[in-house]
Amino acid sequence: MGADEREEESRLVTAGKTVSVFPAAAPDRPAVYLNTFEGEGGRIREALRLGGCPDFSLIAVSGLDWNHDMAPWDAPAVFRGGAPFTGGAEEYLQLLTDEIVPQAERCLPGPVSRRGIAGYSLAGLFALYALYQSDLFSEAASMSGSLWFPGFREYVLSREMKRRPERLYFSLGDREHRTGNPVMKTVRERTEELCSFFREQGVETVFRLHPGNHFRDAAPRTAAGIAWLLGERS
Numbered sequence: 001m002g003a004d005e006r007e008e009e010s011r012l013v014t015a016g017k018t019v020s021v022f023p024a025a026a027p028d029r030p031a032v033y034l035n036t037f038e039g040e041g042g043r044i045r046e047a048l049r050l051g052g053c054p055d056f057s058l059i060a061v062s063g064l065d066w067n068h069d070m071a072p073w074d075a076p077a078v079f080r081g082g083a084p085f086t087g088g089a090e091e092y093l094q095l096l097t098d099e100i101v102p103q104a105e106r107c108l109p110g111p112v113s114r115r116g117i118a119g120y121s122l123a124g125l126f127a128l129y130a131l132y133q134s135d136l137f138s139e140a141a142s143m144s145g146s147l148w149f150p151g152f153r154e155y156v157l158s159r160e161m162k163r164r165p166e167r168l169y170f171s172l173g174d175r176e177h178r179t180g181n182p183v184m185k186t187v188r189e190r191t192e193e194l195c196s197f198f199r200e201q202g203v204e205t206v207f208r209l210h211p212g213n214h215f216r217d218a219a220p221r222t223a224a225g226i227a228w229l230l231g232e233r234s
Contacts, residue, residue: 035123124146125149141228
């Protein structure tokens with residue numbers, strides 16, 4: 001899709017969240033919902049366009065209270081002096097599915113063919129959590145997902161998703177687990193274990209390692225995960 005064919009961004013505000021809608025050029029295209037920071041959606045959409053990604057709609061939600069909206073339940077702070085997690089993910093997911101999705105999709109050229117959900121860090125954790133709480137999404141991408149989150153491994157292994165996903169994408173920086181933090185150092189072990197679990201369930205699942213720590217190349221890593229979701233189906 002060339003730059004002259006690309007439709008303009010629409011911006012909505014719902015319950016204090018800013019929703020940036022980058023519509024596909026035509027109806028019956030996939031839509032990907034990305035929880036992220038202000039301005040990241042446009043950068044990621046442009047990177048995907050320049051990379052020749054198939055036509056799709058990107059809906060980027062920002063203005064999030066990360067330690068609340070993205071946290072599935074309460075948990076203590078993982079950094080000394082850091083804020084604790086106050087589990088608001090269930091409430092935010094209801095806002096996303098009941099209000100944000102319908103409003104955003106009224107800005108698109110027509111119905112979507114399927115919906116994916118994606119995110120980085122705590123938003124990557126939320127993307128996976130959402131599949132256990134809603135059947136609205138058929139695929140997810142979790143980039144540097146906070147799968148170290150206390151109790152999340154047990155949650156995944158003891159429950160069934162609301163809808164078996166078509167595809168799951170996971171990635172990490174190859175230095176993310178090299179930390180003295182006893183909670184966060186489990187991130188690679190947890191991610192690889194859950195990837196194996198999903199493959200055993202028959203879900204097409206991929207795990208990628210990128211150079212660097214958690215804070216390196218967040219936007220390109222996010223774009224890579226979304227591109228994989230949108231790739232050719234076997």
